Amino acid sequence: MGEQGNSTGGRGPAPVPASRQPVSDKVYRRRRQVAGVLILLIIAGLIAGGIFISGLLSSGSAPTSNAEPASTSSAKAKPAVKPGTPPAAVCDEAGIKVTATVDKPAYGPEEFPVLTLRVTNSGKSPCDINVGTSQMEFQITSGEDVIFNSMHCQLGATDLVKNLAPGASETANFVWKVKRSAPGCAKVAVEPGRSGGTYAFVAKLGKWSSEPVTFTLQ
Structure with missing residues (x-):
């Protein structure tokens, strides 16, 4: 019976739960620093990913430096002469x-x-x-x-x-x-x-x- 009175009675203040214990300024600053670093890492990752995706898109659409420009002529290209084709006859x-x-x-x-x-x-x-x-x-x-x-x-x-x-x-x-x-x-x-x-x-x-x-x- 006496133990029960000690747990609920008014002889002293009730113990504070662990989740509600006050955080010191030093711990608070450390948590803010860690959060800031995490945010910077996330932003850096997003930027790097965006650059990589942009690079993939541009490499698929832009011509390389060795590519020939596209022809604007509507005329059909003549086929190349096949190897071994005899020369044209000479005027007699x-x-x-x-x-x-x-x-x-x-x-x-x-x-x-x-x-x-x-x-x-x-x-x-x-x-x-x-x-x-x-x-x-x-x-x-x-x-x-x-x-x-x-x-x-x-x-x-x-x-x-x-x-x-x-x-x-x-x-x-x-x-x-x-x-x-x-x-x-x-x-x-x-x-x-x-x-x-x-x-x-x-x-x-x-x-x-x-x-x-x-x-x-x-």
């Missing part, structure tokens, strides 16, 4: 043929011959040929006498390179006014004779020339 100049023709075998007193130069690629490979007026030559002779040559008075000669496929041809026409010509376009007093005179026409294109074709003037 022996297959280039020049022919001369006239529109009529004989001409009346008021008619003018129409001379035609034709170049044909009779070879098996395409050829780049200069078919400009700088290479064309229409020449008319009577025996050994050169009656007319289109080069004598030519002005503004031009170059014109064309690719002639196998079997392809290019033609050029020239109307001869039945006049003589001389080198340097010098004046000529004597005119070609008609009255049944026979003439030969030869067409030339650069290094190539035709076989002569004959006609008469009435």
Whole structure:
């Protein structure tokens, strides 16, 4: 009975529970320091994690320094030539043929011959040929006498390179006014004779020339 009175009686103050014991200033400051250090560590970890994640995102989207810039062209790229592809065939100049023709075998007193130069690629490979007026030559002779040559008075000669496929041809026409010509376009007093005179026409294109074709003037 007496022990019970000691636990509940008023003889002295009741003992203070351990959780409510006052904390000294020294312990309080130490706890604040520990909490501050923990907060700094957490913040540092978050920052480091954010930088790492940002680095992963940027490395996935940004090109490296060795990457080629993206093409802005809409045209499709041509495939590369496969190894072992044989080279393109070379032009066979022996297959280039020049022919001369006239529109009529004989001409009346008021008619003018129409001379035609034709170049044909009779070879098996395409050829780049200069078919400009700088290479064309229409020449008319009577025996050994050169009656007319289109080069004598030519002005503004031009170059014109064309690719002639196998079997392809290019033609050029020239109307001869039945006049003589001389080198340097010098004046000529004597005119070609008609009255049944026979003439030969030869067409030339650069290094190539035709076989002569004959006609008469009435």
